[in-house]
Amino acid sequence: VKILVINAGSSSVKYTVIESDTNESVLTGAVSDIGQPGSVADHVEAFAKVLDSVGDVSAIAGVGHRVVHGGERFVQPVVITTEVENHISTLSALAPLHNPANLAGIRAARAVLPGIPQVAVFDTAFHSTLGPQAHTMAIPQELAKPLGIRKYGFHGTSHGYVSRIASEMLGGNPTEHRVITLHLGNGSSVAAVKGGVCIDTSMGFTPLAGLVMGTRPGDVDPSVITHLLRTTELSLDDVDDLLNTGSGLLALAGTHDFREVTSRALAGDASASLALDVWAWRIHHYIGAYTALLGGLDALVFTGGIGENSAVGRTMATADLTFMGIDLDDVANAVVSSEPRVISSPGTSVTVMVIPTNEELEIARQSAQVLTRAR
Ligand code: ADP
Numbered sequence: 001v002k003i004l005v006i007n008a009g010s011s012s013v014k015y016t017v018i019e020s021d022t023n024e025s026v027l028t029g030a031v032s033d034i035g036q037p038g039s040v041a042d043h044v045e046a047f048a049k050v051l052d053s054v055g056d057v058s059a060i061a062g063v064g065h066r067v068v069h070g071g072e073r074f075v076q077p078v079v080i081t082t083e084v085e086n087h088i089s090t091l092s093a094l095a096p097l098h099n100p101a102n103l104a105g106i107r108a109a110r111a112v113l114p115g116i117p118q119v120a121v122f123d124t125a126f127h128s129t130l131g132p133q134a135h136t137m138a139i140p141q142e143l144a145k146p147l148g149i150r151k152y153g154f155h156g157t158s159h160g161y162v163s164r165i166a167s168e169m170l171g172g173n174p175t176e177h178r179v180i181t182l183h184l185g186n187g188s189s190v191a192a193v194k195g196g197v198c199i200d201t202s203m204g205f206t207p208l209a210g211l212v213m214g215t216r217p218g219d220v221d222p223s224v225i226t227h228l229l230r231t232t233e234l235s236l237d238d239v240d241d242l243l244n245t246g247s248g249l250l251a252l253a254g255t256h257d258f259r260e261v262t263s264r265a266l267a268g269d270a271s272a273s274l275a276l277d278v279w280a281w282r283i284h285h286y287i288g289a290y291t292a293l294l295g296g297l298d299a300l301v302f303t304g305g306i307g308e309n310s311a312v313g314r315t316m317a318t319a320d321l322t323f324m325g326i327d328l329d330d331v332a333n334a335v336v337s338s339e340p341r342v343i344s345s346p347g348t349s350v351t352v353m354v355i356p357t358n359e360e361l362e363i364a365r366q367s368a369q370v371l372t373r374a375r
Helices: 040-054 082-093 099-112 125-129 141-147 156-170 223-231 236-245 248-253 258-266 270-294 304-309 311-317 330-334 359-374
Strands: 002-008 012-019 024-032 060-067 118-122 178-184 188-194 197-201 299-303 351-354
Touching: 002 040, 002 099, 002 359, 012 040, 012 359, 024 040, 024 359, 040 099, 060 099, 060 359, 082 099, 099 118, 118 359, 125 156, 125 197, 156 178, 156 188, 156 197, 156 299, 156 351, 156 359, 178 270, 178 304, 178 311, 188 270, 197 270, 223 236, 248 258, 248 270, 258 270, 258 311, 270 311, 299 304, 304 311, 311 330
Parallel strands: 002 060, 060 118, 178 299, 299 351
Antiparallel strands: 002 012, 012 024, 178 188, 188 197
C-alpha cells in the first residue's frame, strides 16, 4: 500500500509517497510559499497542488503527518480525529513555530481527502520514555506542572529510525545495545538509547536546548537571558529571536552554513575556528555525559546534513576520544555515500556509524502500522 507523508511547515509543504511494502519512495516534492502558515485555506490550496502531482489517489491507503509537539499525551502515533486535532491545537502554546502549520496541513488534508485515514506522528514521541529524573526541570513544580514545563526532546523520528538501524548493524542482542545518536543539521540534537529505548536527549522544553546549532546557542546559563533583559534595550521578543535565529554558528562565524564555516576555518578565519571549537566541545560534553548515563557505549551514530556529509565535522566531534574506544578510520570517514556505513577503526570498542536519516520513511512505516492495527 502507498502512504502519503506530509510535512507541513511554516514556509513549505513537503510530501513523499512511500510504498510501504518495499519502503520505496515513489514520489517526492515540495510546495513552497504558503501564504499564512497557520491558515487552513492556504494549506488547502497547497494540498491541492500536492494532489496534482500525486495524481491517482485511489492507491493511497493513508496520510501520515509530521507533528512537532505531542506534549505529554501523544507518546505514540495516532489516527487523527477532530478531538486529536483539538489537542494538537492546544499544544501550539508549546511549539508556536511548528504546531499551527502542522495542524493547518492536517485540517486541509482531512478536508480534501475525507475518505482516507490520517495519522499524526510526533517528533517528541520517541523521547516519551525518559524517566522523571531526566525530564523534570528543577524549578518549583507547582509552576512547572500546570504549564507542561519539562523536557520533551525533538527529532525523535530521526533518532528512533537511526538507532534502530544501528542496532541491526551491531547485531547481537538489541536489548543490550548502548547507542548515542547525533542528529547534526541546522537544528541538532543528541540522544542516548539503551536497548532501543531513549533515556535522555539534549533538546528540552523547546528545540533551543543542547548542542550548538546553525542559529541557536543550545545550552546557555539561563541568567544570560535575564541579564540581557535587565541591561540592554532588547525586548523579550528580541531576545527570543536572538536565541532562535541569531545565535549558534551564525553568531560566532557569521554564517549558519556548516560547509561555509569549515571552509572559512580552513582558510584561516579565527572566528570560524572558534565557532567549530565551541561546536565540537559541546558535542564532547554530551558524548561523555551520555556514555555515563548508558553505563558504556557500543555505537555512536552520525546523521543529519552535517553528520551524514561532513568528514571534518565528524573528525572534530570525536577528536581525542580514543581513550574511551572512539577512533575514526580516516579512509572510511572520508567516503562520500548515502548508504549506512561504519567509519571507526577496526577493533575499537565503539562502532562509529554514519546512517542517513529518513524521517519520511519512518513516518510512513509508523502510519502503516497504526492503520493496520486500527483495521
Ligand atoms: P535541517 O536541520 O534544516 O533539516 P540539514 O539536516 O539539511 O538541516 O543540515 C543542514 C546543514 O548540513 C548545513 O549546515 C549544511 O552546511 C550541512 N551540510 C549539508 N551538506 C553538507 C556537506 N556536503 N558537507 C558539509 N556540510 C553539509
